[in-house]
Amino acid sequence: MTLGDxxxxxxVHIKDFRMDFGDTTVIKDLSFDVRAGETFGFLGSNGSGKxxxxxxxxxxxxPTAGTLHIGGKPFTPQDGARLGYLPEERGLxxxxxxxxxxxxFGRLKGLDKNHAKTWxxxxxxxxxxxxxxxxxxxxxxxxxxxxxQLGVTIMNDPELLILDEPTKGFDPVNxxxxxxxxxxxxxxxxxxxxxxxxxxxxxxxxxxxxxxxxGTARAYGTVSEVQExxxxxxxxxxxxxxxxxxxxxxxxxxxxxxxxxxxxxxxDETAVLRELIGxxxxxxxxxxxxxxLDEVFIKVYGETHDMAEA
Amino acid sequence: MTQNTSTQIPSPAPAPATPPxxxxxxxxxxxxGTVVEFEFTRTVKKRRFWIATLAIPVVMAIVFALIYxxxxxxxxxxxxxxxxxxxxxxxxxxxxxxxxxATAMGGRQASDLxxxxxxxxxxxxxxxxxxxxxxxxxxxxxxxxxxxxxxxxKYDAVAKQLLTASAQATIGSxxxxxxxxxxxxxxxxxxxxxQPAGGFGSAVPPLMFLLIFYVSIILLSNQMLNSTLEEKxxxxxxxxxxxxxxTTLIIGKVIALFMVGLVQILVFLTPIAVGYAFxxxxxxxxxxxxxxxSFEPGTMLVGAxxxxxxxxxxxGVLVAIGAVMPTAKDAGTIFGPLMALIFVPFxxxxxxxxDPHAPIVQVFTYFPLSAPVTALLxxxxxxxxxxxxxxxxxxxxxxxxxxxxxxxxxFRYGSIQYSGKLSIAGxxxxxxxxxxx
Numbered sequence: 001m002t003l004g005d006x007x008x009x010x011x012v013h014i015k016d017f018r019m020d021f022g023d024t025t026v027i028k029d030l031s032f033d034v035r036a037g038e039t040f041g042f043l044g045s046n047g048s049g050k051x052x053x054x055x056x057x058x059x060x061x062x063p064t065a066g067t068l069h070i071g072g073k074p075f076t077p078q079d080g081a082r083l084g085y086l087p088e089e090r091g092l093x094x095x096x097x098x099x100x101x102x103x104x105f106g107r108l109k110g111l112d113k114n115h116a117k118t119w120x121x122x123x124x125x126x127x128x129x130x131x132x133x134x135x136x137x138x139x140x141x142x143x144x145x146x147x148x149q150l151g152v153t154i155m156n157d158p159e160l161l162i163l164d165e166p167t168k169g170f171d172p173v174n175x176x177x178x179x180x181x182x183x184x185x186x187x188x189x190x191x192x193x194x195x196x197x198x199x200x201x202x203x204x205x206x207x208x209x210x211x212x213x214x215g216t217a218r219a220y221g222t223v224s225e226v227q228e229x230x231x232x233x234x235x236x237x238x239x240x241x242x243x244x245x246x247x248x249x250x251x252x253x254x255x256x257x258x259x260x261x262x263x264x265x266x267x268d269e270t271a272v273l274r275e276l277i278g279x280x281x282x283x284x285x286x287x288x289x290x291x292x293l294d295e296v297f298i299k300v301y302g303e304t305h306d307m308a309e310a
Numbered sequence: 311m312t313q314n315t316s317t318q319i320p321s322p323a324p325a326p327a328t329p330p331x332x333x334x335x336x337x338x339x340x341x342x343g344t345v346v347e348f349e350f351t352r353t354v355k356k357r358r359f360w361i362a363t364l365a366i367p368v369v370m371a372i373v374f375a376l377i378y379x380x381x382x383x384x385x386x387x388x389x390x391x392x393x394x395x396x397x398x399x400x401x402x403x404x405x406x407x408x409x410x411x412a413t414a415m416g417g418r419q420a421s422d423l424x425x426x427x428x429x430x431x432x433x434x435x436x437x438x439x440x441x442x443x444x445x446x447x448x449x450x451x452x453x454x455x456x457x458x459x460x461x462x463x464k465y466d467a468v469a470k471q472l473l474t475a476s477a478q479a480t481i482g483s484x485x486x487x488x489x490x491x492x493x494x495x496x497x498x499x500x501x502x503x504x505q506p507a508g509g510f511g512s513a514v515p516p517l518m519f520l521l522i523f524y525v526s527i528i529l530l531s532n533q534m535l536n537s538t539l540e541e542k543x544x545x546x547x548x549x550x551x552x553x554x555x556x557t558t559l560i561i562g563k564v565i566a567l568f569m570v571g572l573v574q575i576l577v578f579l580t581p582i583a584v585g586y587a588f589x590x591x592x593x594x595x596x597x598x599x600x601x602x603x604s605f606e607p608g609t610m611l612v613g614a615x616x617x618x619x620x621x622x623x624x625x626g627v628l629v630a631i632g633a634v635m636p637t638a639k640d641a642g643t644i645f646g647p648l649m650a651l652i653f654v655p656f657x658x659x660x661x662x663x664x665d666p667h668a669p670i671v672q673v674f675t676y677f678p679l680s681a682p683v684t685a686l687l688x689x690x691x692x693x694x695x696x697x698x699x700x701x702x703x704x705x706x707x708x709x710x711x712x713x714x715x716x717x718x719x720x721f722r723y724g725s726i727q728y729s730g731k732l733s734i735a736g737x738x739x740x741x742x743x744x745x746x747x
Contacts, residue, residue, distance in 0.1 A: 058552050060722075077554050085552045091545025096352055107344045108553045152549065 011036040011160060011191050012057065017066035019052055026052050028215035030066070034208075036159075039192040041202040041223075043293075044212030045301050050195045051088050051164055053212075058085060058162070070160065082109075084158030088165055088195070090149050094138035098124070098148055101137060102155065109156035116155070123151040127177065142169050150178060154185055161185055164195045179205065199293040209293075211300055218300050223293065230296040234289055235261045235272055241281040248275050252295075262291070341554045345562025346569070349537070353570050363574050367581045374585050396468060398437040398454075399426045404445050408476040415472055427453055439469040512604035517690035519613035522575075523682055527624055527652060530571045534625055535641055537563045538632035538721055556722045560714070564625050612689050612699045619706025620682025624652075626713030627679070633720035648679070655684045666693040675702060678709045 012034035019027040026049045034040045044050045055061045057068045059075050068074065071081060092101050099120055106116025124130045127147045129140075137145055146169055154161065166182065167175045179201060186192055186205065196202060202209060202223065209226055211219040219226045234252060236259070243254045248267040252260040263272060269288060276283055291299075353359055399420035400412060409419060417439075420426035426438040430453045437455070442448035450473070454465040478487050488494055538560070541547045550559060627648065635641035655662060655674045662671050666688055674684040675698065685702045688694035694702075 055548070058548075060548060060551055075552075077552055083552065085549065087545075087548035089545040089548060092549070093352075093540070093546060094544050095356075100348075100352065104344070104348045105549070105553065107348075108341055149549075 010034060011071060012040075012193065013067065013069040013072075014053070014057065015067040017053065017056065017068060018064045019049065019056060019061065020064045025215055027056075030212070030215070030217060032210050032217060032220055034191060034193055036191050037189060038207040039186050039194065039205050041206035041209035042193055042195045042212070043197075043202065043209055043297065048212040049215055050212060054085075054087075054162055054164055054193070054195065058083075082156050082159045084153040084156065084161045084190075086150060086153040086161075086163045086166055088168075090146065090169075092137055092145070092149060092152065095136060097134050097136055098129070098140070099133040102148065102152055105152045106155050111156060119155055120151065123155065126181075127151070143171060143174050146170060147174070147178070150181065154181070157188070158185070158190055161190045161192045163192065165197070166194065167196065167198055167201065199297060202293055211297070213300055219296070226296060227291050227293065230291060230299050232291060233263065234291055234295075235263065235269065235286060236289055237261070237276070237286045238284045239276070239281050240284070241279075243276065243281060244279040246272075246275050248272050341558050342562050342565075345554070345559055346566045349563050349566035350569050353533070353566070354573060359570075363577050366578055370578075370581050374581065374589070378589060396437065396464070397435045398439060398465075398468065399429065399435050400439040400441060400469075400472070401426065402441045403443040404441045406445065406476055406480070407441060407472060408479050411475045411479060412472055415468065415475075417472065430455060437465045437468070439465075439472070441473070445473070512606055512609070513690045513692070514603055515605050516609045516613040517686070519617040520683065520686040520690060523617050523620055523686060524652070525575060525578075526568070526571045526621060527649075529574050530567050531624065531628055531645070531649060533567055533570070534564070534628040535632050535645055536638055537567065538629050538717075539635065539638050539641060541721075542633075543637060551722065557718045560629055560718050560721060564629075568621075608696075609689060609692070612694070612703070613686060615703045616682055616685050616689060616699075616706065619703055619710055620686070622710030623678055623682070623706055623713060626710055626717045629717035630713060630720050633717060633723075651679045652683055655680050655687065659687065662687050663691050663693070676705065678705065681706060 010033040014033070015031045017027055017030040018025070030049075030053065042050050042053070052061065056063045057070065057075065059077075070083070071079075073079075075081065075083070093104075096104075099117065102120035102123075103113060103116045106119060107113060111119065121130070121133065124133055129144060129147060132140060132144065137148065140148070150166065153163070161182070163182065167178055170178055175198075182192060182194070183205060192205070194201070194206065206223055208222050209219070210217050211226065219229055221229070235249070238257055239259065240257065243251060243259050243261070245251065247264065249261040249263045249272055252262050254260075261272060269286070273283065273286060396416050398415075398417045400407065400417055401420050401423055412419065420438065423440065426435075429435045430438045433455060438453045440451040440453075442450065450469050452465045452469050454462060456462065457464070478484070481487050481490075541550060541559075550556070628645075631641050631644050631648070635644070658670055658674060661668050662674070662684060665671065666675075671684065671688075674680040675688065675694075681702050685694055685699070689699065
């Protein structure tokens with residue numbers, strides 16, 4: 001089976017999705033699409049329902065209500081879709097050797113034994129684990145096991161790659177390597193859905209994002225659109241004096257001679273500068289910057305401790 | 311935090327290109343074979359498996375070797391005793407001993423009891439036997455020089471042999487002697503519905519299914535329980551559930567485990583077969599006369615179906631337990647009592663054989679977890695009627711199928727319940743995220 005946007009629907013289509021766990025509603029009403037070939041960021045604080053949504057999309061959970069389609073229909077593994085899923089709860093057969101496990105999953109995903117073996121050895125070479133092919137998985141470090149799990153995820157050359165916090169547990173060097181591998185998949189034409197708390201990864205890789213809060217989408221669109229929606233630009237200045245409150249802007253941060261101001265609708269750089277100077281602020285430098293996704297995230301979730309948990 | 315330009319993470323040193331897409335086989339259909347191969351291979355490749363599997367035949371081989379050596383030694387010793395002249399004296403108050411036979415065996419009659427005893431004490435003779443006036447009510451007293459616990463038995467043997475040989479000589483008829491000692495053989499033939507009944511020979515073959523049932527459950531049950539727990543404990547379930555149908559996984563595991571069981575049974579039987587074929591006499595193994603066994607097709611078919619149905623029920627139950635419980639330790643609390651259930655019918659074995667219509671036997675016959683053993687026993691001893699056999703077989707297959715379906719259902723949802731016990735009712739509740747499709 002070949003995945004891809006159908007005439008009627010994009011590759012992934014979620015509409016009016018609701019998920020209850022007993023009396024608790026995790027997802028209230030969620031609708032979004034993922035188009036073939038794009039890299040889609042699925043963002044939200046811990047417990048916001050990202051993993052639940054993915055599990056429902058993949059048929060692991062039964063949705064309370066709504067439509068969750070991949071390639072125009074509910075997903076079942078028997079369809080033979082070339083899908084790669086890296087779950088949040090990682091794990092492989094720990095008592096088995098790296099190569100045995102990779103070949104096993106390769107065969108389950110439709111590869112022939114020899115090709116699964118060849119592919120696995122090439123992959124291990126790439127991620128510097130060639131000497132671990134016959135090592136038991138539980139003898140590897142957590143990061144090394146993550147690499148194996150990613151390899152298992154992509155070894156069927158997936159058309160749809162779903163990654164739930166792919167860089168969790170990686171050191172910066174390996175994170176970079178992993179992101180390169182994901183980027184390769186993207187360049188090879190795979191559609192990627194990525195759950196992550198690493199905003200630089202989102203800004204680097206994602207075409208579009210969705211932000212989940214309280215079981216609904218709080219933001220949905222391209223990265224630029226979301227940045228624009230939640231503040232768009234900020235003014236960064238160095239100064240002496242006291243930054244006054246004003247209807248022209250919100251003070252994002254101020255102190256120590258540095259401040260970040262978020263302009264309100266209708267306010268431009270000139271108006272803000274006049275306002276500051278008019279109140280006796282000695283402005284030494286003034287630059288305009290776009291709101292980062294980190295900042296958008298904080299703005300949406302409000303509390304910084306959420307971020308710390310993330 | 312703000313940014314003026316988009317941040318690019320530098321690429322690492324050039325890495326080999328991602329391997330090209332590889333040719334693929336059709337996705338569905340081949341996974342059962344892949345699962346069976348993986349599960350079977352990874353089990354039999356483990357050193358631990360072979361240590362556990364070989365431990366029993368190795369112990370058996372050691373025991374056989376000891377028996378072999380012991381029997382060889384005993385035979386040599388017996389031969390030596392036959393040829394070795396043992397000097398003894400005897401006194402005969404009964405008048406039953408024939409002096410010529412005693413002399414031929416190396417004995418001579420003593421006239422003085424005290425001197426005869428003293429000769430033994432002094433080492434002048436090996437033994438002294440005092441035959442009482444009435445051997446029916448009084449013991450023959452045997453005195454001898456100590457030759458060790460085992461060799462001292464020869465004095466009793468010679469004393470009895472002398473008495474027996476003398477009695478035979480007096481009676482003068484081997485037939486009378488055999489009749490008097492009860493040393494006669496009988497051959498029985500019974501009839502059922504006008505036809506010769508098979509007797510014990512017809513009970514043995516169907517009872518082999520009971521043996522196979524016990525061996526397979528005892529050997530494989532723990533592996534069945536752990537095989538599904540492993541996916542949960544290793545957090546591998548989500549990868550599995552998005553890659554293949556859980557039914558395929560469960561069936562593949564069961565088939566692989568059955569194959570593992572066959573390997574184990576083969577390994578266990580090998581030393582017995584080798585011993586029987588080549589060292590039967592030395593190992594004192596009974597000479598099996600297979601011609602007396604009667605293989606009745608109907609009984610054998612019922613036995614095979616009961617075995618298969620019982621195996622299905624227990625497999626389903628064990629997989630379901632593995633799916634519900636979060637860890638092997640938790641599963642063990644249920645596993646123990648469950649295993650005890652297959653032994654419970656043996657407490658009522660006499661009743662099962664002698665009074666198959668007793669209420670307790672009927673309960674054991676139809677209760678799914680005790681039914682396989684009870685019905686197999688009754689089938690072996692010919693007390694399971696065709697109607698009862700049909701009902702039990704149908705019950706086992708239907709319940710086994712339903713339990714396996716339930717086990718797959720629970721595995722599907724229980725295996726992502728990583729930290730707690732799964733609520734079985736919850737998986738069937740309407741609108742529950744764990745409810746089946």
